[in-house]
Amino acid sequence: MAKKITSPSNTLQLNFEKDSNKESVKRSELSGRIRLIVASFLFLTSILLAVAFASSFFMGVADQSEVERSTLDVIEGSDIPVKNLAGLLGAKIAHFFLFRTFGWSSVLLIPLFLLSALKVGFRKEIYSVDRLSWQVLFYVIWGSLVAGFLSYQLDLPHSLGGGVGFFLNEKLHQLIGYMSIFVILFAGLVFMILFYQLNPKPKASAVPDAPSADEAAQMPLVPNGEDALFEEDLFDEDPSIHVDNDDLEKFRPIVPPLKVNSDVEELDLDEELATQDVPEVPVEEDLTFTYKVAEVDPNAPVEEVEELTTETKANDLVAQFGLYDPTADLPKYQYPTLDLLKEYDVKNQTTQVTMDELKENKEKIVETLQYYGIGISKIEATIGPTVTLYEIVPKAGVRVSKITSLEDDLSLSLAAMGVRIIGQMPGKNTIGIEVANKNREMVPVRAVIGSEKFQKSNFDLPVTLGKTISNEIFVADLAKMPHLLMAGATGQGKSVGLNMLLTSLIYKKHPATLKFVLVDPKKVELSLFNKLERHFLACLPDSEEAIITDTKKVVSTLNSLCKEMDLRYDKLKDAGCRNIKEYNQKFINRRLNPNDHDFMPYIVLVIDELADLMLTAGKEVEHPIARLAQLARAIGIHLVVATQRPSVNVITGTIKANFPARLSFKVMSKIDSRTILDAGGADQLVGQGDMLLSMGSEVIRLQCAFVDTPEVEEICEFIGNQQGYASAYLLPEPDSEETGGQERGDMDLSNRDSFFDEAARLVVMHQQGSTSLIQRKLKLGYNRAGRLIDQLEAAGIVGSFGGSKARDVLVKSETELEEILRNL
Numbered sequence: 162m163a164k165k166i167t168s169p170s171n172t173l174q175l176n177f178e179k180d181s182n183k184e185s186v187k188r189s190e191l192s193g194r195i196r197l198i199v200a201s202f203l204f205l206t207s208i209l210l211a212v213a214f215a216s217s218f219f220m221g222v223a224d225q226s227e228v229e230r231s232t233l234d235v236i237e238g239s240d241i242p243v244k245n246l247a248g249l250l251g252a253k254i255a256h257f258f259l260f261r262t263f264g265w266s267s268v269l270l271i272p273l274f275l276l277s278a279l280k281v282g283f284r285k286e287i288y289s290v291d292r293l294s295w296q297v298l299f300y301v302i303w304g305s306l307v308a309g310f311l312s313y314q315l316d317l318p319h320s321l322g323g324g325v326g327f328f329l330n331e332k333l334h335q336l337i338g339y340m341s342i343f344v345i346l347f348a349g350l351v352f353m354i355l356f357y358q359l360n361p362k363p364k365a366s367a368v369p370d371a372p373s374a375d376e377a378a379q380m381p382l383v384p385n386g387e388d389a390l391f392e393e394d395l396f397d398e399d400p401s402i403h404v405d406n407d408d409l410e411k412f413r414p415i416v417p418p419l420k421v422n423s424d425v426e427e428l429d430l431d432e433e434l435a436t437q438d439v440p441e442v443p444v445e446e447d448l449t450f451t452y453k454v455a456e457v458d459p460n461a462p463v464e465e466v467e468e469l470t471t472e473t474k475a476n477d478l479v480a481q482f483g484l485y486d487p488t489a490d491l492p493k494y495q496y497p498t499l500d501l502l503k504e505y506d507v508k509n510q511t512t513q514v515t516m517d518e519l520k521e522n523k524e525k526i527v528e529t530l531q532y533y534g535i536g537i538s539k540i541e542a543t544i545g546p547t548v549t550l551y552e553i554v555p556k557a558g559v560r561v562s563k564i565t566s567l568e569d570d571l572s573l574s575l576a577a578m579g580v581r582i583i584g585q586m587p588g589k590n591t592i593g594i595e596v597a598n599k600n601r602e603m604v605p606v607r608a609v610i611g612s613e614k615f616q617k618s619n620f621d622l623p624v625t626l627g628k629t630i631s632n633e634i635f636v637a638d639l640a641k642m643p644h645l646l647m648a649g650a651t652g653q654g655k656s657v658g659l660n661m662l663l664t665s666l667i668y669k670k671h672p673a674t675l676k677f678v679l680v681d682p683k684k685v686e687l688s689l690f691n692k693l694e695r696h697f698l699a700c701l702p703d704s705e706e707a708i709i710t711d712t713k714k715v716v717s718t719l720n721s722l723c724k725e726m727d728l729r730y731d732k733l734k735d736a737g738c739r740n741i742k743e744y745n746q747k748f749i750n751r752r753l754n755p756n757d758h759d760f761m762p763y764i765v766l767v768i769d770e771l772a773d774l775m776l777t778a779g780k781e782v783e784h785p786i787a788r789l790a791q792l793a794r795a796i797g798i799h800l801v802v803a804t805q806r807p808s809v810n811v812i813t814g815t816i817k818a819n820f821p822a823r824l825s826f827k828v829m830s831k832i833d834s835r836t837i838l839d840a841g842g843a844d845q846l847v848g849q850g851d852m853l854l855s856m857g858s859e860v861i862r863l864q865c866a867f868v869d870t871p872e873v874e875e876i877c878e879f880i881g882n883q884q885g886y887a888s889a890y891l892l893p894e895p896d897s898e899e900t901g902g903q904e905r906g907d908m909d910l911s912n913r914d915s916f917f918d919e920a921a922r923l924v925v926m927h928q929q930g931s932t933s934l935i936q937r938k939l940k941l942g943y944n945r946a947g948r949l950i951d952q953l954e955a956a957g958i959v960g961s962f963g964g965s966k967a968r969d970v971l972v973k974s975e976t977e978l979e980e981i982l983r984n985l
């Protein structure tokens with residue numbers, strides 16, 4: 162059903178038409194096939210040209226006599242031996258272009274055919290084909306003239322400028338002699354000045370001053386009635402979407418990386434997560450987007466609806482305003498600098514493990530194993546910041562399990578803490594034994610944040626926690642984890658670990674692209690981040706504090722996040738995207754209508770101490786956490802949940818099943834270690850940030866970097882002092898049944914928002930019941946605008962919620978509205 166939003170004013174009209182007519186589907190399929198055929202033809206032509214030209218380049222004039230033969234010979238099937246790799250046809254084509262027409266400048270036709278194929282077949286334009294056509298047309302002729310001049314004057318091969326180039330130069334020379342070259346160059350100059358002045362290259366990156374997409378939607382109509390349009394064509398899946406994190410990060414200043422450890426590998430969790438189920442967002446069928454310019458008379462019937470390719474419109478918008486820049490609201494935002502972090506004397510730290518200690522440990526390992534009848538053919542040590550890894554190659558016939566069962570005995574004989582037998586090292590024929598160093602090395606935060614590896618990582622949510630036992634900087638993508646469960650007995654480094662995680666995200670992300678929901682029942686741990694409220698924090702609309710410390714509020718916040726998740730899924734469905742990256746990319750490319758869509762920042766929910774919540778609210782928190790963990794990653798909500806008590810009533814089966822990535826600092830017992838990691842070992846850690854990270858089958862030992870409270874304070878102050886958003890990012894009000902008694906469903910109109918009247922006048926004047934209109938014009942947050950729309954609905958001013966489209970405005974005139982307002 163077509164839904165039309167009419168307006169008496171000269172504003173953009175959007176007309177969404179859902180066409181279920183089978184014939185149009187068939188037509189669309191047919192045109193798709195024709196497109197592919199044409200694209201294939203263009204592509205093959207470009208290849209044919211390339212091969213023909215390349216062969217001619219190498220073979221020279223070898224085929225010239227053959228191609229001169231008549232077409233009749235070919236038809237009669239006479240054998241015509243040619244050297245061109247594209248056969249007789251290739252030889253003829255090359256001959257035509259090189260000798261008969263424009264010479265070597267004709268090679269410019271190849272990219273033109275290629276780009277045309279791409280445009281026709283995939284609707285992808287990496288460079289405007291129209292623009293290129295003009296350039297190719299000119300440069301082929303002009304190139305032929307320049308080359309023709311050279312071949313004419315210097316007696317170079319004729320093919321340089323082709324027949325045309327040679328002939329024209331001959332005539333020009335007769336006319337004006339050597340001056341001809343100046344005429345040719347001048348013609349080139351004139352073209353270049355005119356062409357590039359009149360058709361400046363569309364900006365590929367966002368321009369800070371470019372109007373936002375919202376503003377773009379309100380641009381006045383140009384005289385011929387053509388105006389901005391935003392894609393809503395859901396039928397058309399766009400294979401060209403290439404999501405590049407750099408698009409979002411392109412405005413960040415580059416912090417000069419500290420060269421700490423560059424030859425290290427990044428951890429990719431893709432494979433591990435490939436098995437996880439994420440619901441596919443169903444894409445609505447054949448929803449076509451058309452537009453119509455408003456008639457002067459609002460009551461006049463719309464007679465003509467012109468259908469435009471939304472892609473072209475989006476391209477026009479991008480050409481006009483540049484890509485949408487999500488960071489444009491905070492154009493002067495400065496990323497925290499490395500000098501906010503303390504500098505430690507790194508040199509002195511690398512000599513913590515002495516040769517004597519190494520030898521002593523080696524001998525004790527060999528002795529102990531020999532005592533139990535295990536022979537070793539080789540032993541190797543790798544010194545890490547906290548532990549040293551001894552890799553042994555047992556003699557033939559030794560069972561691995563025999564060695565792994567000796568953990569306690571080895572621990573005793575080494576008289577060391579933190580002895581952990583890894584078993585077979587992944588991909589090696591060695592068995593790893595980790596032994597804690599007598600003097601451990603602290604890993605300063607600056608060393609990891611400033612490392613080249615972290616600075617250069619282009620993950621969606623890059624986190625660096627510290628170093629591996631082989632001193633490599635560990636960088637992972639939280640978006641791929643996609644959620645992290647953290648455990649550790651008190652005082653073992655959990656809070657420092659959480660601070661590290663938050664710090665690394667803050668160092669890499671712009672406030673427009675990331676929001677944190679911080680839940681801190683202990684009330685003190687995350688309070689440092691309060692200063693980030695207007696930059697990085699998200700909270701419920703009525704919250705006084707952006708950091709949630711009250712258990713009751715936690716439940717509403719979790720439910721609100723579930724609602725945000727559902728809303729985001731709706732938007733994704735509307736936009737025909739499968740995940741947040743595709744969606745945001747589409748939004749940046751101005752292919753989504755900003756009246757119905759927004760740029761979505763990632764949301765990271767951090768809960769510091771799940772145990773308190775589980776004990777006080779049980780299922781009320783378990784259910785939304787599990788739901789978010791199951792479904793939220795595709796829409797960019799990621800969870801980091803920490804607890805001191807990794808017992809089964811805190812980390813329940815449901816929660817555990819949905820957190821494939823688990824991190825454990827030292828815990829008190831083997832049972833705790835099994836609960837969190839499904840393996841022992843966390844009880845053997847040595848504390849102070851010594852930790853095990855489990856992702857699927859792999860367990861890695863890491864030393865968490867140390868970020869001190871004053872450092873976090875400095876970072877937060879650095880950001881907090883900068884211009885921020887008007888408020889924290891507001892999450893949607895949870896639905897009434899989800900708020901546990903905070904009724905909202907039956908809207909109490911006696912308690913109307915102070916902007917109610919203004920909002921009502923606005924929607925009636927514009928005849929457009931859209932939340933974003935209210936948000937924009939009254940400069941309100943999304944949630945408040947959403948509440949206002951609900952109140953307007955309750956007052957009968959706008960119709961009910963109809964998906965992503967604006968609601969119907971039920972009151973048609975301002976007089977009628979004033980009457981309603983008086984009676985309320």
Ligand SMILES: Nc1ncnc2c1ncn2[C@@H]1O[C@H](COP(=O)(O)OP(=O)(O)OP(=O)(O)O)[C@@H](O)[C@H]1O
Pocket residue numbers: 603604649650651652653654655656657658805849850851864865866867868
């Ligand atoms: N990565 C680290 N490197 C060096 N020292 C560390 C590290 N992490 C923690 N520590 C030391 O351990 C102390 C306790 O750490 P932290 O406050 O993070 O523990 P916690 O597990 O959060 O404890 P709680 O649960 O009681 O808050 C820190 O004050 C610091 O001295």
